[in-house]
Amino acid sequence: MARSKIITRVDSQRPAQPGVNEDLFGFVPMVPVMVSCVSAEGRPNIIPLISWSFANRWPPKxxxxxCEGEYTPSYFVRASYRMILATGEFVVNFPDAAxxxxxxxxxxxxxxxxxxxxFEAAGLTPGRSLVVQAPTIEECPINIECVVREHLSLGSHHLFAGEIVAYHQYGEVVRQEASADVTVIEYAPVEGQSGKRLVWHSLPRMEDIG
Ligand SMILES: Cc1cc2nc3c(=O)[nH]c(=O)nc-3n(C[C@H](O)[C@H](O)[C@H](O)COP(=O)(O)O)c2cc1C
Incomplete structure (x- = not known):
């Protein structure tokens, strides 16, 4: 039997003036990451973002x-956009829930x-990257250094495709297991630190509420 759903047409109109409703047409599953970058003059910065994707396997990208335009109070030209456009580099840092x-x-x-x-305002530690000038965020268990290979404007947002040039992880992986709703990775202890288990919920659950 076909499942019934509620379907609405999506209006692609951009907001005409500041202060208009910024709500999305519906909930879209989002995984936030923290992207770090640096200006051409050497000023480091962080932008949390949900619009990321592991997009290509060879080379890994x-x-x-x-956001590259002025639309509403929360959709404005990001300083990070200008920095990454100028330097062609960024680091994708995966924060944990803490x-x-x-x-x-x-x-x-x-x-x-x-x-x-x-970095100072949030009490985060910039770390040295292996290849790029942009710093890592040391508190994040995974940091991925990227060099921009392609970029284009999509409308309100600018898409940067970065080739992965270095990968940092909390420690050596001693166990990895994936199932429908959870991925578990265990890292061996690194000097002065304990072993850690990363628990990742891969798919949402739909639970009956009667
Ligand atoms: C969880 C979260 C996700 C966000 N996702 C995006 C995003 O995908 N793209 C974007 O341009 N801004 C996004 N933002 C907004 C920027 O992080 C925010 O405007 C930031 O102040 C920009 O900083 P900057 O001007 O120093 O680059 C997000 C913010 C949060 C808290």
């Missing part, structure tokens, strides 16, 4: 989408304000 507050804080601030230092 990650895409990110960053970093939620810091992640939201870095999204509430913009480096368009010259006095903003998001």
């Amino acid at each position: 990650i895409t990110i989408g960053i 970093l939620w507050e810091q992640m939201i804080q870095t999204g509430d601030l913009s480096a368009n304000d010259p006095s903003v230092d998001k």
